[in-house]
Amino acid sequence: xxxxxxxxxxxxxHEWLRVEDDGTxxxxxxxxxxxxxxxxxxxxxPELKSTITVGEEIGVVESxxxxxxxxxxxxxxxxxxNEELExxxxxxxxxxxxxxxxxxxxxxDPSELEKLMTADQYLEQxxxxxx
Amino acid sequence: MGHKTALFDSHVKAGGKIVDFGGWxxxxxxxxxxxxxxxxxxxxxxFDVSHMTVVDVLGPGxxxxxxxxxxxxxxxxxxxxxxxxxxxCQEDGGILDDLIVYRMIDGLGQDWYxxxxxxxxxxxxxxWIEKQSKNFDVQIAERPQLAMIAIQGPKAIETVVxxxxxxxxxxxxxxxxxxxxxxxxxxxxxxxxxGYTGEDGLEIMLPNTDATHFWQQLLDADxxxxxxxxxxxxxxxxxxxLYGSDMDExxxxxxSAMNWTVVxxxxxxxxxxxxxxxxxxxxxxxxxxxxxxxxERGVLRAxxxxxxxxxxxxxxxxxxxxxxxxxxxxLARVVKPVGHHCEVExxxxxxxxxxxxxxxxxxGVKVFK
Numbered sequence: 001x002x003x004x005x006x007x008x009x010x011x012x013x014h015e016w017l018r019v020e021d022d023g024t025x026x027x028x029x030x031x032x033x034x035x036x037x038x039x040x041x042x043x044x045x046p047e048l049k050s051t052i053t054v055g056e057e058i059g060v061v062e063s064x065x066x067x068x069x070x071x072x073x074x075x076x077x078x079x080x081x082n083e084e085l086e087x088x089x090x091x092x093x094x095x096x097x098x099x100x101x102x103x104x105x106x107x108x109d110p111s112e113l114e115k116l117m118t119a120d121q122y123l124e125q126x127x128x129x130x131x
Numbered sequence: 132m133g134h135k136t137a138l139f140d141s142h143v144k145a146g147g148k149i150v151d152f153g154g155w156x157x158x159x160x161x162x163x164x165x166x167x168x169x170x171x172x173x174x175x176x177x178f179d180v181s182h183m184t185v186v187d188v189l190g191p192g193x194x195x196x197x198x199x200x201x202x203x204x205x206x207x208x209x210x211x212x213x214x215x216x217x218x219x220c221q222e223d224g225g226i227l228d229d230l231i232v233y234r235m236i237d238g239l240g241q242d243w244y245x246x247x248x249x250x251x252x253x254x255x256x257x258x259w260i261e262k263q264s265k266n267f268d269v270q271i272a273e274r275p276q277l278a279m280i281a282i283q284g285p286k287a288i289e290t291v292v293x294x295x296x297x298x299x300x301x302x303x304x305x306x307x308x309x310x311x312x313x314x315x316x317x318x319x320x321x322x323x324x325x326g327y328t329g330e331d332g333l334e335i336m337l338p339n340t341d342a343t344h345f346w347q348q349l350l351d352a353d354x355x356x357x358x359x360x361x362x363x364x365x366x367x368x369x370x371x372x373l374y375g376s377d378m379d380e381x382x383x384x385x386x387s388a389m390n391w392t393v394v395x396x397x398x399x400x401x402x403x404x405x406x407x408x409x410x411x412x413x414x415x416x417x418x419x420x421x422x423x424x425x426x427e428r429g430v431l432r433a434x435x436x437x438x439x440x441x442x443x444x445x446x447x448x449x450x451x452x453x454x455x456x457x458x459x460x461x462l463a464r465v466v467k468p469v470g471h472h473c474e475v476e477x478x479x480x481x482x483x484x485x486x487x488x489x490x491x492x493x494x495g496v497k498v499f500k
Contacts, residue, residue, distance in 0.1 A: 038360065039165040041452040042428055060478070062430045064164050064364060064452050067478070093163075 002032035002126065005097055009073065009113060010122035016097060017073045017116060024079060024106045029061060029070065031096045032126045037063040040089040045070075045081045045102045052076060052105065054112050059102065061092070070102070074112045080104035132156070136181035137278045137339035141346050145356050153251035155182040157359055164360035168454040171328050171365055172495045175284035176357040177349055182250040185274040185336065186260060189243045192268035197232065197244055199402055200263055202384060204394040205244065208234035214309045214325055217392050218384045219248075219256070220404030224411060225380035226387060227259055228252045229372065231325065233311055245321075247279075249374045263403065277319065278342035282354060283332030283365075285495065288324075291333055294348045303333065327362065329369025329493045364451050367460060370422060370489025376433060377420065377448040377462050383408060385416035386464060388489070418445065421469060422489040422499060423461040429477050431461035431484070438474040438481065439465065447475060455492045462489065 004010075009017040014033035018026045034040065042062040052058050052072040059070035081103045084091055092100035107113075117125070133156040142149065147158030157179070160167060170176040188197060197205045203217030213234055219227045233245040248256045257273065264271055282291055292300040299314045303322055306312060311323030311334075319338045326332040337345060350356065363373070370388075372378055378387040385393075385408070395409055425431050431450030436443050445465030453460045461484075465473070474481040487499040 038160060039163055041165075042430060044428075062452070064454070065159075065360060067430060067432070090165075 002030065002035060003097070004030070004032070004119045004123045004126075006119045008097070008119060009116035010119065011071060011073050011116065012122075012125055013069075013071050015071060015073050017113075018097075018101075019107075019113065023110070024104050025074065026101045026104050027073060028096060028101045029092060030122070033061075033068070034093050034096045034100070037061065037066060037068060039064050040092050043085040043089045043092065043102065045085065046078050048078055048081050050078050051108075052078065054109075061089070072105075073116055074105060074107055074109070076105040076108045078103050079106050134182070136179055137342040138179045138181060138280075138346055141343055142179065142356070145350075147356070147358060150359070152182065152359055153249075153253075155250060157182060158356070160358040160360045161356050164358065164364070165454045167355060167357035167361035168364050170355035171284045171330055171357060171361065172455055172492075173285070174355070175282060175286040175290050175332075175353075176355040176361065177346070178281040178283070178357050178359075178362050179278075179346075180281050180334070181278040181339075181342070183279055184248045184250055184253045184256065185277050185279070186246045186248060186257070187243060187272045187274055188246065188269055189272065190267075190269040191241070193244050194242060196264055196267035196269045198400040199267070200260070201230075201232065202393045202402055202404060202408070203232075204397060204400070205232060205234065206397075207394075208232075210234070211236035211242075212311045212323075214311060214323060218387075218389055219259070220384070220402075220408070221259075221380060222404060222407065224383040224404040224407035226374075226378045226382060226384060226389075227380060228256050229374050229378070229389070230256075233321075233323065251375055276339055277336045278339045279334060279336045280342070280346060280349070281326055281328075281332065281334045282349065283326045283328040283330050285331060287330070287332035290349070290352050290354055291322075291335075294345075294352050306333075327369070327371055328365040329371070329490060330365075331494070363449075364454055367449055367451050367462070368453050368455055368490070368492035370462070370491055372420075372462070373449055377464075382418070382464065383411055383416060385411055386418045386420065388420040415467075417467060418464050419467050419469070420448070420462055420464050422487040422491060423447070423450075423463050423473075423475065424485040424487055424491070424499070425459040425461075425475065425482055426485070427458075427482065429459060429482055431459045431475055431477070436476045437463045437465050438476065439469055441474075444469070444473075453491060455495070456497060460491045
């Protein structure tokens with residue numbers, strides 16, 4: 001079974017969000033998502049300093065077998081992107097919740113966090129998908 | 132639950148991720164598709180291809196029948212054991228399947244043939260093969276009791292030679308490309324120097340009952356088990372067509388870069404589809420299958436639109452990220468003529484791609500210009 005850390009927030013489209021004390025959050029795709037996609041070969045993340053809006057398509061991950069869009073879990077400004085992924089997308093395969101983070105966003109509306117899934121809710125969803 | 136090959140339990144034990152493939156439960160990879168791909172390009176990997184359909188054609192009318200059934204000519208097979216790649220066409224020249232045919236010889240000196248056809252087309256093929264055999268003195272026998280293992284890569288032959296007994300090894304080492312041999316006179320083990328990866332290697336047919344043991348021996352000899360995912364990226368780099376993606380009943384061999392497999396000019400035979408293909412040759416086929424290369428970021432995938440001078444003129448039939456090259460390659464069927472560059476639409480954005488003549492990779496290195 002895939003690892004689903006309890007301290008993170010999730011989207012049903014398999015993105016995770018780790019909220020920091022400074023009003024920013026790190027985002028990536030889940031262990032379950034990388035496992036389902038297989039070896040990743042390209043990652044496209046939003047541009048530094050760009051503004052994202054909750055629910056919009058903001059990037060893409062491509063594996064050998066498929067492409068999958070990345071959705072914004074929250075609105076805000078991109079304050080950091082993981083540049084390592086450009087040359088080494090396999091970092092996500094190896095460490096989806098750690099070194100495989102994709103971008104850091106400064107939240108413009110923290111109340112959006114309430115709409116995200118908890119680890120338990122996300123776990124329930126992927127268990128259902130596996131049935 | 133789909134069909135299972137004799138090696139199903141071995142795949143599960145090795146951590147294979149099982150998916151449905153044409154009604155069969157097959158491993159897509161055992162952890163990393165890319166590592167499996169590189170294993171075949173650099174060392175040796177193996178694939179369970181037991182899902183493929185083996186059909187034997189026996190009887191005094193076998194040669195004559197196959198010269199009617201197949202677009203390539205089995206008379207090119209000058210000696211027993213030799214193999215030929217061919218299309219099997221319908222009357223209008225559309226491709227029913229692509230297959231390998233081996234010429235064999237029995238203990239009495241009588242010729243017979245073995246066909247290896249795709250698993251996804253099994254029912255259709257068997258019905259067609261049966262129907263077309265009515266006027267010939269032949270017997271058609273499917274051989275579901277055979278498993279098939281493809282061992283591929285620069286170290287494939289030396290590794291198999293190490294695993295087999297001495298007397299058998301000598302036979303394997305003496306095989307030329309596209310040639311096979313039975314290992315024992317009365318046995319079922321048939322070893323051929325063929326494959327679907329663009330590397331040197333062997334495809335071994337053996338009884339289902341021997342498959343697990345032999346697979347384990349190969350694992351013990353450090354052969355990396357590879358899934359259907361790596362099989363697809365390897366064959367695409369090698370510029371080899373996949374039936375159902377790159378060709379089907381709606382296209383001809385000329386539209387599928389398969390003209391080299393069609394023998395149109397023999398006066399002593401008339402194969403199914405011949406008159407349609409002759410007419411097509413006189414008028415010129417209006418589409419062709421070409422190779423595409425995208426050197427910037429992005430991945431070409433099946434069904435993306437291909438544009439020449441801004442006009443949609445065809446689509447990608449197979450596309451992938453090439454692990455050997457580090458960028459994306461594809462096969463695409465386009466209206467002629469197409470220049471040295473065209474565009475492909477990926478997620479509503481047009482990307483310029485280079486048009487090349489496949490293959491892309493052979494024996495571990497880039498070969499297109």
